[in-house]
Amino acid sequence: MIMLFNNIVRYRTLLVELTIDGIKARYKGTVLGVLWAIAQPLMLSAFCIAGFSRMWGGRASVSYPLFVYSSMVVWTLFATAVSNGVSSLTQNSHLIKKIYFPREILVLAAVAPPLVDFLFSFLLLMSVLIYSGILFHKSMLFLPMILAVQMSLILGISFAGSLLNVILPDVSRALPIALTGLMFLSPVLYSYDTVGGEHRMLYLLNPLGGIVESFRNVLLDQRAPDTQMFLIPLLMSLIFLALGYRIFKYGESIMADVL
Amino acid sequence: MDTVVSFDHVYKRYRRRMKGLSRICGFLMGLPSKDDFWAIRDVSFDVHRGDSFGIIGGNGAGKSTLLKILAGVTKQNKGGVRVSGRIGPLLELGAGLNPKLTGRENIYLYGAIHGMSRGEIRKKFQEIVAFSGLEPFLDTPLKHYSTGMFLRLGFSVAVHTDPDILLVDEVLAVGDGAFQVKCLKKIDKFHASGGTIILVSHSPHLVRHYTNRCLWMEEGEMKGTGPSQDLVADYLRAIGEHNGEGKSEGAIDLEEEPGKETVVSLIRVRCLDEQGCPAGSFTPRSSMAVEIAYRARRPQAGVLVGLAILREGIYVFGSKTHIEIAPEDIGEERSIILRFPRHPFLNGHYSITVGMCRDEKWYNPYCYHKDVLSFGVEPTKEYMRFDGWVLTEHSWEKEET
Numbered sequence: 001m002i003m004l005f006n007n008i009v010r011y012r013t014l015l016v017e018l019t020i021d022g023i024k025a026r027y028k029g030t031v032l033g034v035l036w037a038i039a040q041p042l043m044l045s046a047f048c049i050a051g052f053s054r055m056w057g058g059r060a061s062v063s064y065p066l067f068v069y070s071s072m073v074v075w076t077l078f079a080t081a082v083s084n085g086v087s088s089l090t091q092n093s094h095l096i097k098k099i100y101f102p103r104e105i106l107v108l109a110a111v112a113p114p115l116v117d118f119l120f121s122f123l124l125l126m127s128v129l130i131y132s133g134i135l136f137h138k139s140m141l142f143l144p145m146i147l148a149v150q151m152s153l154i155l156g157i158s159f160a161g162s163l164l165n166v167i168l169p170d171v172s173r174a175l176p177i178a179l180t181g182l183m184f185l186s187p188v189l190y191s192y193d194t195v196g197g198e199h200r201m202l203y204l205l206n207p208l209g210g211i212v213e214s215f216r217n218v219l220l221d222q223r224a225p226d227t228q229m230f231l232i233p234l235l236m237s238l239i240f241l242a243l244g245y246r247i248f249k250y251g252e253s254i255m256a257d258v259l
Numbered sequence: 260m261d262t263v264v265s266f267d268h269v270y271k272r273y274r275r276r277m278k279g280l281s282r283i284c285g286f287l288m289g290l291p292s293k294d295d296f297w298a299i300r301d302v303s304f305d306v307h308r309g310d311s312f313g314i315i316g317g318n319g320a321g322k323s324t325l326l327k328i329l330a331g332v333t334k335q336n337k338g339g340v341r342v343s344g345r346i347g348p349l350l351e352l353g354a355g356l357n358p359k360l361t362g363r364e365n366i367y368l369y370g371a372i373h374g375m376s377r378g379e380i381r382k383k384f385q386e387i388v389a390f391s392g393l394e395p396f397l398d399t400p401l402k403h404y405s406t407g408m409f410l411r412l413g414f415s416v417a418v419h420t421d422p423d424i425l426l427v428d429e430v431l432a433v434g435d436g437a438f439q440v441k442c443l444k445k446i447d448k449f450h451a452s453g454g455t456i457i458l459v460s461h462s463p464h465l466v467r468h469y470t471n472r473c474l475w476m477e478e479g480e481m482k483g484t485g486p487s488q489d490l491v492a493d494y495l496r497a498i499g500e501h502n503g504e505g506k507s508e509g510a511i512d513l514e515e516e517p518g519k520e521t522v523v524s525l526i527r528v529r530c531l532d533e534q535g536c537p538a539g540s541f542t543p544r545s546s547m548a549v550e551i552a553y554r555a556r557r558p559q560a561g562v563l564v565g566l567a568i569l570r571e572g573i574y575v576f577g578s579k580t581h582i583e584i585a586p587e588d589i590g591e592e593r594s595i596i597l598r599f600p601r602h603p604f605l606n607g608h609y610s611i612t613v614g615m616c617r618d619e620k621w622y623n624p625y626c627y628h629k630d631v632l633s634f635g636v637e638p639t640k641e642y643m644r645f646d647g648w649v650l651t652e653h654s655w656e657k658e659e660t
Binding site for chain 2: 010011013014016017018028094095097100253254
């Protein structure tokens with residue numbers, strides 16, 4: 001794990017360069033440019049609101065649009081970062097086969113642009129919240145921690161997933177399907193409160209659920225997140241990260257051979 | 260004696276079946292199987308600081324695998340590898356360069372890939388640009404660069420990364436003359452100031468001239484290591500015994516690597532004499548043709564076919580032409596012929612390199628086969644009086660005063 005930090009520091013220039021390239025490549029030549037960064041969560045939310053608001057059974061204190069948008073912002077970060085991360089090695093096979101540098105830099109550089117998009121969307125979200133009268137609250141101090149937990153989860157999955165994808169390219173094909181499923185199975189479009197008793201335990205197994213709920217608790221309900229909603233994902237994400245990175249380094253030496 | 264590189268009974272294998280579930284099982288369990296291909300078997304050698312160390316051997320000897328292990332791109336399966344110091348690979352120049360970015364941006368990117376920090380790159384920026392001679396093109400995207408410019412950029416950055424050990428591939432012979440000289444001078448300067456060089460080459464003469472110690476590889480096995488003079492002598496002796504076998508017969512069939520299918524691939528290369536028969540040996544100024552047979556998977560316009568004839572690693576003659584792949588060509592064997600009505604090559608041993616790419620984009624070719632076929636030119640009585648490598652129309656005339 002310390003190796004991860006050392007490598008990041010030593011190759012920080014490369015990481016920055018690749019990230020900037022990644023960001024430029026995403027929006028260069030498009031007319032809307034940076035606006036695309038916020039497009040996905042925004043439009044997805046709009047569609048969900050149009051389609052699902054009749055089914056809204058959750059908290060009365062918050063309107064459905066606000067609920068959905070804040071969930072979407074978090075979800076989009078997860079989905080795009082993991083998609084990018086998992087295919088980062090196969091996308092850069094030409095580099096891996098020719099030159100040596102710590103391969104995790106590629107995964108990190110793939111995950112960074114979605115993080116930047118998230119920050120833009122978050123700004124928009126905050127503006128909307130302030131406009132609706134929700135002001136800063138000290139529970140918002142939890143936000144960086146929740147983000148850190150989410151990033152650990154994303155990286156853990158990306159490290160293990162990218163390596164798996166090198167051996168079995170099917171992974172990147174199956175991923176969109178899995179993500180769609182996960183989106184519906186997590187309390188993204190609906191609140192955790194609405195989940196029936198017998199399923200509640202299962203929902204706790206999904207770290208993403210806890211992350212999204214905690215995020216909403218802090219921002220919309222203006223309170224600190226539930227202990228189990230926060231601690232379980234925290235633990236799971238750290239385990240994912242440590243394990244994922246271990247697997248990644250174990251397979252690093254054969255990457256060039258298999259690609 | 261300071262050892263900077265040490266290989267100790269190193270083995271490297273490649274698994275042939277690398278697809279699907281069998282791949283996962285192989286990966287997890289590491290079991291040997293009959294699909295194993297041992298690229299390197301029991302290789303041990305040492306490189307000392309300040310050495311100019313050569314690695315010679317024919318195709319398939321395992322040289323590129325050794326280089327990959329040295330560069331850190333892959334890892335050996337058995338045996339110990341010790342490298343002390345930073346490796347500067349002067350191979351695969353251009354890998355990692357992004358055609359969409361400008362020259363300036365690529366310098367930073369390429370330097371970063373080689374492990375330089377932003378500060379280091381900024382300090383050396385002027386030097387790199389001056390060396391490459393690409394100052395006026397710094398702000399142009401790389402996709403507008405010619406192949407030569409590409410190589411210049413790659414080389415200029417790679418050579419300024421301040422490495423301890425330089426890995427040099429004789430492919431540096433490709434590129435324009437003046438720059439090539441600059442490259443060689445820079446490499447010499449590096450060596451003179453105590454740097455270590457590892458040079459990989461097919462040409463025994465090059466190795467004997469430029470290195471003090473070397474390693475001779477043949478089909479994955481180590482044939483010997485020691486002072487270059489001795490080893491090259493052994494190598495030449497062994498080659499002499501092999502003349503008239505295999506590649507020198509005038510024809511070679513090529514197999515596609517499984518899992519690496521490209522749009523167009525080479526099937527066969529042949530050297531033909533006046534009668535159109537494959538031959539490994541020609542007399543000077545006779546008729547010679549090189550037939551390149553290929554097979555395509557998709558229609559493609561603007562495919563560039565290039566052929567280079569080298570001798571002792573030096574680029575003697577090369578030519579390129581465009582071909583079109585029409586839908587009726589798919590899956591069929593097609594060929595193109597480079598014909599010399601009276602070839603210019605004199606007595607000696609020559610090697611042919613063939614490649615196909617799209618629109619001069621040699622950094623990402625459809626296929627590239629270095630030294631795929633060789634031929635020799637035998638002297639005849641009437642041509643004995645000429646020295647050198649090439650003969651051209653000429654006449655001596657007395658000036659009338």
